Amino acid sequence: MKRRSALLLIALAGMAGCSTSGAAGPSTSPSRSAAPDYRWPALDPAIASGFCFTLVRGRTPVEVIERLGGTELERVEWLRLVSGGDGERAGADRFFIGVARVGDWSLIVEDNGSLGVTQKVVSRLSTDGTVLVYRSAGTGRGRLLVLRDEDLVLDYDFRTPNEAGGSRSAEFQPALRAAGLVGDTTVTDPTAAALGFLAGQTGVHLTRELLAERTYLLVTVPKT
Numbered sequence: 001m002k003r004r005s006a007l008l009l010i011a012l013a014g015m016a017g018c019s020t021s022g023a024a025g026p027s028t029s030p031s032r033s034a035a036p037d038y039r040w041p042a043l044d045p046a047i048a049s050g051f052c053f054t055l056v057r058g059r060t061p062v063e064v065i066e067r068l069g070g071t072e073l074e075r076v077e078w079l080r081l082v083s084g085g086d087g088e089r090a091g092a093d094r095f096f097i098g099v100a101r102v103g104d105w106s107l108i109v110e111d112n113g114s115l116g117v118t119q120k121v122v123s124r125l126s127t128d129g130t131v132l133v134y135r136s137a138g139t140g141r142g143r144l145l146v147l148r149d150e151d152l153v154l155d156y157d158f159r160t161p162n163e164a165g166g167s168r169s170a171e172f173q174p175a176l177r178a179a180g181l182v183g184d185t186t187v188t189d190p191t192a193a194a195l196g197f198l199a200g201q202t203g204v205h206l207t208r209e210l211l212a213e214r215t216y217l218l219v220t221v222p223k224t
Contacts, residue, residue: 038195040208041136046083047111052135053195054108054116055202056125061099061217064106067124068115070097070221078212082111093223095121098216102204109211110135115221117143123150132201134194142190144181144197146172156181158190175200 041047056064065072081098095115097108108116115121116133125131126147133145146154146166154172155165161182164172176182179197181190199205 036195036199036205036207038192038199038206039189041191041195042189044208046079047136048138050112050136050138051082052108052110052113052116052133053198053206054110054122054125054131054133055102055198055204056106056108057104057130057202059106059125059129061101061106064099064108064125065217065219067127068121068219068221070219073218073220075215076218077215081109081216081218095221095223097219097221099219100214100216102210102214105202105204107204107206107214109216117145118223119145119147119152121221121223123147123152126150132198134191134198136191136194140189142194144194146201 041051059067064070076098095110095113095118097110097113097115100107100109110116114135117135122131122133122145127150129149131145131147133147134142136142140158142158144154144156145152151167153166153168155169156172156176157163157165158181164176166172173182175197179200180193181197195206204210
């Protein structure tokens, strides 16, 4: 917590010299591994306690920041973005996120944060487009959201797997079943299946290798 708070204070002090020009990280296509191992988050101490991945189609990282009303602080590597486990707690009135480009998508990474599942905030990103979110709260808890043009079409909380919400939740049942999220009572940690679901919907394989090779725009977003 002290490390993250100090980083935030230093970055805010130098904010006047920061720029939001350009996209973060390489814009190459995501990994096309035939069978990625999506169990890695549970084994990685950097994010094992919780994380949130948000994929925004057709918007650059800079456009994402502008749409959220965020402020870019600096560019950071993967391990500087995560591993603190304090997420948005560096400032009670703001979210604390990293944004990078992955093919045709912008990826928002949160270290135990909740911007991605705050509908009034994340819906801004789905105007004329699509947003997919997976938030892991650790200990086998997780939540999937899909938004299209500000409409929440899927809201799937793994604590109540038989009560999927959203205006078009029935449309996703085959994909949820194919990913192993429904119809399998042996699932104790939904993360691997959820990341498989995201890959099936977006073509983006969120492996640790893909995340670790990127540079992220470190951004604060007001909680209003």
